[in-house]
Amino acid sequence: MSDLLTCVGLERSFGDLKAVQGVSFSVAVGETYGLLGPNGAGKTTCISMIAGLLDPDAGEVTVAGQAMGPRASAAKNDVGLVPQELAIYPDLSARENLDFFARLYGLDTARRKRRVDEVLEVIGLTDRAGDRAGTYSGGMKRRLNIGIGMLHEPKLLILDEPTVGVDPQSRNAILESVETLATDGMGVLYTTHYMEEAERLCDRIGIIDQGTLVAEGTRRELVGMIGEQDVVRLKTVGDVQAAEAACAVVEGVSSTDVEEDTVVCLVDEAAPRLPALLAAVGATDADVSGVEVREPDIEDVFLHLTGKALRD
Numbered sequence: 001m002s003d004l005l006t007c008v009g010l011e012r013s014f015g016d017l018k019a020v021q022g023v024s025f026s027v028a029v030g031e032t033y034g035l036l037g038p039n040g041a042g043k044t045t046c047i048s049m050i051a052g053l054l055d056p057d058a059g060e061v062t063v064a065g066q067a068m069g070p071r072a073s074a075a076k077n078d079v080g081l082v083p084q085e086l087a088i089y090p091d092l093s094a095r096e097n098l099d100f101f102a103r104l105y106g107l108d109t110a111r112r113k114r115r116v117d118e119v120l121e122v123i124g125l126t127d128r129a130g131d132r133a134g135t136y137s138g139g140m141k142r143r144l145n146i147g148i149g150m151l152h153e154p155k156l157l158i159l160d161e162p163t164v165g166v167d168p169q170s171r172n173a174i175l176e177s178v179e180t181l182a183t184d185g186m187g188v189l190y191t192t193h194y195m196e197e198a199e200r201l202c203d204r205i206g207i208i209d210q211g212t213l214v215a216e217g218t219r220r221e222l223v224g225m226i227g228e229q230d231v232v233r234l235k236t237v238g239d240v241q242a243a244e245a246a247c248a249v250v251e252g253v254s255s256t257d258v259e260e261d262t263v264v265c266l267v268d269e270a271a272p273r274l275p276a277l278l279a280a281v282g283a284t285d286a287d288v289s290g291v292e293v294r295e296p297d298i299e300d301v302f303l304h305l306t307g308k309a310l311r312d
Contacts, residue, residue: 004187009059019045021211032188034202042211080154090134105152119147139170228296230270238286246280
């Protein structure tokens, strides 16, 4: 995949505060990239520079090969920005909101009608298209907010915490919409305070703390950076000590322990090792009555690197 967004050495200060210090990353065509960080880490400043709302003190942003900045109209045409705060008119219907913003984007009549219908379908509001937006639930308003940002078919869509304050059903609908966008080839830059969203949606994740990008990679790459291993717990019936000894010699198992009737194994990548572990126990005077696998997640990485929970 070719790079759609490239950020190189971004820096920005506000007086004596260095909000962003040397941040570099890229987003490929069709990729969903998660930018995670605690409050005050520099995410909003980065997004403002990427969207062309703020000039960097140093470094550069390019979108689809075009330099981005406050006066870069051509580059801005390739970007859709969905802010955390709602940017909709509550007295207008969803269709009227979308039509209004499509006119601002300069879409001609035929394309405007087509895009409004397409976006309503993607965000799941076709059945409520004629209702005033002010009567919508929080989740429906969020979905409309996303629809406005994607009306002009941008190559890069920036979503700044799009599921804040919505119910679980609406949140899932929003995530499904984002998954559809990436499948259709749009690049997505996604910020969130929910680790499970990042794990579900993002092909790669960048972790920013105190204005610096401290880590970047896929989920597996990030977990590998801190040396965390998967934990496999095998609840057994019979000779638990024999079961432990059998598991200890399975390839990929670094250590074992016994907790009452359970063998606890630290394993490199549990999924491919699990059949061998079950076979090893089965060859002893013990049977496995339950299996639990815990893989380290992005939360573990985040806490390790920043010393904070994501919402701190």
